Amino acid sequence: MGLPRPGLWLKRLWVLVQVAVEVAVGKVLMTLFPERVKQNILAMGQKTGIAQNPNFAQDSWIPTFFSTQYFWFVLKVRWQRLEDATEPGGLAPNCSVVRLSGQQCSIWDFMRGNRPLVLNFGSCTCPSFLSKFDQFKRLIQDFSSIADFLIIYIEEAHASDGWAFKNNVDIKNHRNLQDRLRAASLLLARSPQCPVVVDTMQNQSSQLYAALPERLYVLRQGRILYKGESGPWNYNPEEVRAVLEELHS
Numbered sequence: 001m002g003l004p005r006p007g008l009w010l011k012r013l014w015v016l017v018q019v020a021v022e023v024a025v026g027k028v029l030m031t032l033f034p035e036r037v038k039q040n041i042l043a044m045g046q047k048t049g050i051a052q053n054p055n056f057a058q059d060s061w062i063p064t065f066f067s068t069q070y071f072w073f074v075l076k077v078r079w080q081r082l083e084d085a086t087e088p089g090g091l092a093p094n095c096s097v098v099r100l101s102g103q104q105c106s107i108w109d110f111m112r113g114n115r116p117l118v119l120n121f122g123s124c125t126c127p128s129f130l131s132k133f134d135q136f137k138r139l140i141q142d143f144s145s146i147a148d149f150l151i152i153y154i155e156e157a158h159a160s161d162g163w164a165f166k167n168n169v170d171i172k173n174h175r176n177l178q179d180r181l182r183a184a185s186l187l188l189a190r191s192p193q194c195p196v197v198v199d200t201m202q203n204q205s206s207q208l209y210a211a212l213p214e215r216l217y218v219l220r221q222g223r224i225l226y227k228g229e230s231g232p233w234n235y236n237p238e239e240v241r242a243v244l245e246e247l248h249s
Helices: 006-032 034-048 068-081 127-131 133-143 177-190 204-208 237-248
Strands: 096-099 104-106 117-122 148-153 196-199 215-220 223-227
Touching: 006 034, 006 068, 034 127, 096 177, 096 204, 117 237, 127 133, 133 148, 133 237, 148 177, 177 196, 196 204, 215 237, 223 237
Parallel strands: 117 148, 148 196
Antiparallel strands: 096 104, 096 196, 117 215, 215 223
């Protein structure tokens, strides 16, 4: 892909400074006002479903905020958003993806005529992605007659050797495509009811769709009909339901 453009390097540098300041301030506030900061984080966790998950006690994830691993992950996400190539009404990037069989294909291969294609980006170590997986499956059950659905498995949100949570799914960062395919195969136990593919090891679709840690899109005829907000706080399958209901009516 070559070296980033000079302008992109400057934007990355500015984002680096912003994230460093945010983490430093967060650490100070966590030290001075630990209960208040924990309550704020817990309130955000209510939106993602992690706060209601019995596997995640508060001390299994809240203390990880503002850690070194937190810093690097947030920086990666913010840098990725600088390369976001999507906008509602715009052309949807036709990125290469890989089927669980190992066969390479592209996102557009799953579009059929005028039928919408719902893209669901995420990973097994992202608690909000898994906690709302049944909501996504209900979308498939309710709208499979008018729309198609595709899960794109991307790099891990909370890999066990990265920004990890206690009692989370134990998956390390993917070192090769086989690692990613094995991780994605774990979703089959949840009966996804739609095709599952993985992002390439260059993370092309994750970058161009700014999908990390999770995100939802609706495409139609090669264009972006709906662009969901990035997760975890704003990952909401019910917004996709509203889009499909409007199309159906």
